[in-house]
Amino acid sequence: MPSEAELHLRDRLSKLRSLRLLGGARLSGELERLQRQLERITSGATDDEIWRSVELARHDDRPYTLDYVERLLDDFVELRGDRGLGDDAALVAGLGRFRGRTVALVGHQKGRDARERAERKWGMAHPEGYRKAMRVMELADRHDFPFVSLVDTPGAYPGLAAEQHGQGGAIARAQAAMARLEVPTVACIIGEGGSGGAIALALADRVLMQENAIYSVISPEGCAAILWRDAGEKKKAASAFKPDAAHCLELGVIDAIVAEPPGGAHEDFDEAARLLGEALAEALEELDGTPGDELKRRRRRRFRSIGVYA
Amino acid sequence: MSERIDVSIEHRHAPPPSNGREPNTCPKCDSHYRDDELERHLRVCPHCGHHFPVKARARIMQLVDPDSFVEEASELRSDDPLEFFDLRPYTERLAEAELNTGLGEAMVIGQAAIEEQSCQLAVMDFSFMGGSMGRVVGEKFCRACDSAAERDEPLVSITASGGARMQEGILSLMQLPKTVCAVVDLHDAGVPLISVMAHPTTAGVLASFASLGDVIVAEPGALIVFAGPRVVQETTREKLPADFGLAESNLGLGHVDAIVPRTELRSYIGRLLRLFDHAE
Numbered sequence: 135m136p137s138e139a140e141l142h143l144r145d146r147l148s149k150l151r152s153l154r155l156l157g158g159a160r161l162s163g164e165l166e167r168l169q170r171q172l173e174r175i176t177s178g179a180t181d182d183e184i185w186r187s188v189e190l191a192r193h194d195d196r197p198y199t200l201d202y203v204e205r206l207l208d209d210f211v212e213l214r215g216d217r218g219l220g221d222d223a224a225l226v227a228g229l230g231r232f233r234g235r236t237v238a239l240v241g242h243q244k245g246r247d248a249r250e251r252a253e254r255k256w257g258m259a260h261p262e263g264y265r266k267a268m269r270v271m272e273l274a275d276r277h278d279f280p281f282v283s284l285v286d287t288p289g290a291y292p293g294l295a296a297e298q299h300g301q302g303g304a305i306a307r308a309q310a311a312m313a314r315l316e317v318p319t320v321a322c323i324i325g326e327g328g329s330g331g332a333i334a335l336a337l338a339d340r341v342l343m344q345e346n347a348i349y350s351v352i353s354p355e356g357c358a359a360i361l362w363r364d365a366g367e368k369k370k371a372a373s374a375f376k377p378d379a380a381h382c383l384e385l386g387v388i389d390a391i392v393a394e395p396p397g398g399a400h401e402d403f404d405e406a407a408r409l410l411g412e413a414l415a416e417a418l419e420e421l422d423g424t425p426g427d428e429l430k431r432r433r434r435r436r437f438r439s440i441g442v443y444a
Numbered sequence: 445m446s447e448r449i450d451v452s453i454e455h456r457h458a459p460p461p462s463n464g465r466e467p468n469t470c471p472k473c474d475s476h477y478r479d480d481e482l483e484r485h486l487r488v489c490p491h492c493g494h495h496f497p498v499k500a501r502a503r504i505m506q507l508v509d510p511d512s513f514v515e516e517a518s519e520l521r522s523d524d525p526l527e528f529f530d531l532r533p534y535t536e537r538l539a540e541a542e543l544n545t546g547l548g549e550a551m552v553i554g555q556a557a558i559e560e561q562s563c564q565l566a567v568m569d570f571s572f573m574g575g576s577m578g579r580v581v582g583e584k585f586c587r588a589c590d591s592a593a594e595r596d597e598p599l600v601s602i603t604a605s606g607g608a609r610m611q612e613g614i615l616s617l618m619q620l621p622k623t624v625c626a627v628v629d630l631h632d633a634g635v636p637l638i639s640v641m642a643h644p645t646t647a648g649v650l651a652s653f654a655s656l657g658d659v660i661v662a663e664p665g666a667l668i669v670f671a672g673p674r675v676v677q678e679t680t681r682e683k684l685p686a687d688f689g690l691a692e693s694n695l696g697l698g699h700v701d702a703i704v705p706r707t708e709l710r711s712y713i714g715r716l717l718r719l720f721d722h723a724e
């Protein structure tokens with residue numbers, strides 16, 4: 135007689151296996167690792183395991199956007215400024231050669247030491263950052279460059295100047311700009327996928343997520359403070375809203391999980407970059423040859439189909 | 445930055461603290477009104493002009509031509525995809541909200557006519573779980589866009605929301621791109637979106653469809669911010685101006701086209717609908 139817990143797990147596994155989106159998760163040579171992910175789900179992630187992915191996603195030594203740029207792109211040229219008000223160091227953008235072709239890339243950048251973290255605001259962008267991203271999106275569209283975004287932010291910057299400069303509208307318009315692109319777009323959550331600040335760069339044809347990244351509507355601390363009225367209940371909050379990659383895949387929010395080196399991406403930057411590069415290349419390859427208006431149509435249909443009620 | 449309190453979404457499931465006041469006592473000038481007096485003045489204080497909150501159905505009655513409103517998708521109800529349980533189960537909060545408000549969700553959509561101009565309406569209700577946007581609100585907004593495009597009639601949205609609905613986790617965040625894609629499709633179809641921001645229009649709703657109106661108007665005194673004053677103060681310790689995030693400061697900063705008192709909203713929208721009417 136199987137236990138109730140076992141029945142629950144079997145049910146979850148069969149639901150997961152039947153997910154249409156898993157068909158898109160063909161990461162060459164990484165299927166075994168994906169299978170390991172699935173096994174981790176079937177064994178039921180405990181509160182502590184979910185909290186561990188929160189800690190790994192925020193690990194001080196985790197590779198950031200520029201660490202991947204250095205390892206994956208040749209001839210990278212950084213593009214700065216929003217052509218209006220300033221240059222936001224919390225978000226970097228530029229052009230580079232990825233496996234022989236020019237791509238446009240934007241990503242949040244947290245900063246490695248105290249000084250740089252202050253300057254880059256922990257990857258929490260102001261509207262200037264999102265406007266810089268929009269400018270580079272439009273550039274990519276004009277010149278037919280694939281657009282790649284790397285998401286790693288606790289959230290959009292919550293400050294007086296950010297509000298005065300139109301934070302909400304900038305995030306809305308960055309998403310609208312992505313919905314209009316007629317070039318292939320791939321987003322990968324490489325650390326913290328925090329709320330509006332993350333989705334502003336993630337309305338893409340393919341959405342990937344590293345094994346130990348998190349993607350959520352609010353931070354565990356923020357959620358606990360509001361719903362439990364106690365920021366100390368952050369572990370409970372995290373396990374209630376399930377920000378880990380396996381759950382995001384299960385919910386159909388992402389297309390594939392990108393494996394990390396054993397112990398997490400911070401253990402081996404080169405290997406983490408190699409795995410990310412493989413996944414990006416594969417996603418771009420899948421999108422090659424699809425006409426721009428068809429990419430745009432499918433991208434909008436995909437996001438519009440989330441949460442459809444019959 | 446050890447205590448990283450995020451930021452974006454501030455929910456208030458309960459009505460704002462009344463400070464022991466009667467709900468019909470004006471928080472600005474202390475005038476007290478009977479229900480019918482306040483309703484007759486569109487829930488605007490006749491003494492000082494303070495705008496009291498308006499529920500979705502009352503708002504629709506204030507705006508549309510008599511008997512012209514036909515509700516759509518009223519049968520949609522949220523389920524509980526994450527089996528979310530904080531201090532209470534999400535399903536219990538939903539049931540309670542429906543009992544208290546008589547609404548199935550935090551948004552009401554349908555067809556209507558305003559000053560004899562046909563349009564589509566999407567109206568939010570803050571009293572249903574802080575007007576938070578989960579999958580049903582996202583879906584209803586998208587259906588309103590589709591109806592508007594199909595009939596080639598403008599969409600008028602009226603927002604009052606604390607942001608995304610946390611109890612639906614990442615799926616609530618996905619309502620931002622979902623509603624944005626619906627607006628972009630609407631724009632491509634050449635159909636106008638008129639966005640009216642009532643108090644409060646914040647976080648996930650401001651960072652998605654509400655900010656994408658062809659014309660954006662705000663009600664006097666409405667709080668229109670991505671991050672609320674409490675979150676900003678806790679995170680940055682900045683001293684905030686007294687008018688932080690209010691409609692009036694948003695007008696000065698160029699984020700909205702106009703501030704329209706509720707008593708003039710119907711004629712203002714009517715004028716816009718006539719300007720956008722290219723059939724003539």
